[in-house]
Amino acid sequence: MVASQLPMTAKEAFNAVTEFALATIHIVDYDAPDAARPAGMVRLSTPDTEELTAELDGATEYLGVPADEILLAALARTIAKTLGDGTVLVDVASERGSLLDAVPLVCATTQQSDATDVLRGVHHALASATESAADGMSEAYFNYLGEVPDDSVPVPVQETPPGLGHALEMRVYRTADLVHIDWWYDTSHFEPYTVEELAEQFPRALYEMTTDALPAV
Template identity: 65%
Template sequence: MVAPFLDSPTKDAGHPLGIFALATVSIADYDVASAAVPSDSAAMAKLATPANEELTAELDGATEWLGLPAGEILLAALTRTIARTLGEGIVAVDVASGRGPLLDAVPLACATSHQMNATEVLAGVHRALAAACESVASDPSEVYFNFIGEVPAGPEPVQETPPALGHLLEVRMYRADGDIHIDWWYDTGRFASHTIAELCEQFPLALYEMTSDALPPF
C-alpha cells in the first residue's frame, strides 16, 4: 500500500493532529464486499513476532530512561510499523494496557521518520492517550492494541484465547518468562497473510528505533 506524501504535522496549526487529520490509513487489504470471509463470521488467525531477550532488555531500559510506561513505547512502535507497512496518516485504535480500562478509538498519527522523529512519535502517543477517555463505542475500531502485561503459566493461557470483540486486527502483547511477546491476531478475510508478515517483521525495527533514538519527550 502506498500513501500520499504528507508534510510535517507541525505545519498545520488548525488541528491538534496537524496535516495528518486530512488522511486516514486503510488498514485492511480487502473491503467487506470482497472479503473472503464475511465480517460477522470472521476467522481469526495468529502470527507471532518471536520473543527476543535483547528486545526485551531494550524496552526495559527505555522505560527507565524515557520515563514512560512500556505500553506507550510499544504503542509508539506500532504507529511507526503501520506507517512503514500500510501508509501514513491517522488510525483509530482501541487501547487496553495493563488490563486497565479500554480506551475507544484513540486517534494516533502513523508517520515515518520523514514526518516525525522518534521523540515526536512518543510525545504524540502520550498526548493522545492523556486526552482519551473510557467510553462505550457502538462499534469497535479496526485495530486493537492489547497490552496484557505479565501472564501466569497455566493450562489455559489467557494469551491463547482468540479475539472476540470484532476488531480486524488485534496486536496482543504480554510478558511470559520475562520476555515480551507480540502476537498479531487478524481477520483472514480482510488481510493477506503477507501483510501481517510484514507488520510482524517491521515491529522489532520500529521498537528499536523508539528505544534507541528517542529522547525523553517531556
C-alpha cells in the same frame, strides 16, 4: 533542466504535517468480507528475543514512560512504514485502566516526525482518550496484558482467540522474563502478507523508539 528544490517554509511544513495527520488510514486489506474469504482469527507472532525485552525495559526506565506508550509509538511507526502516513483509530487496553475507545494514533515516518515526537503524540493521545463507547468498533485493538501466568494455566493467553470482534489485535504480554507479541487477524479482512510485514517491521520500529527517542514527553 531539473527544477531547483527550495526548502519548505514553516507554514508549508506545518500544512504538510497537518494534512498527513488528518488523513485516516484503513489498515485492513478488505473493508467488506465476502463469501470467498471465510472469516477466522489467525495468530502470527513476532519472534521473542532477549534483546527486544531488554530494549523495552531499558527505554521504560530511561524515558520515564510506561511500556505501553513505547509499544504504541512503535506500532505507529510500523503502520507508517508498512501502510503509509496518517491517523489510525485504535482501541487500547492496558494495565492503566479500562478499555480506551478510538485512540487517534498518528502514524508518521522519520521524514515527518522523529521518535521523540511520535512518543509524545502517543502520550498526549492516551491522556486525552475516553472510556466511553465510540461509534462503531475500531479496526485495530492494542491489548497490553503485562505479566501473565505461564503455560501451567488451563488455556494459555497466547492460545486464546480474540473475542471482541476487531479485525486486528496486537496482543503484548510477558512470561518467563520475555516480552511476547502476537498479531491476531481476521482472514476475511487481511491478506497474510500484510500482517507478516507488520510483524517483521515492528521490532525495527521498537528499536528506533528505544534508541532515538529522548525523555521529553
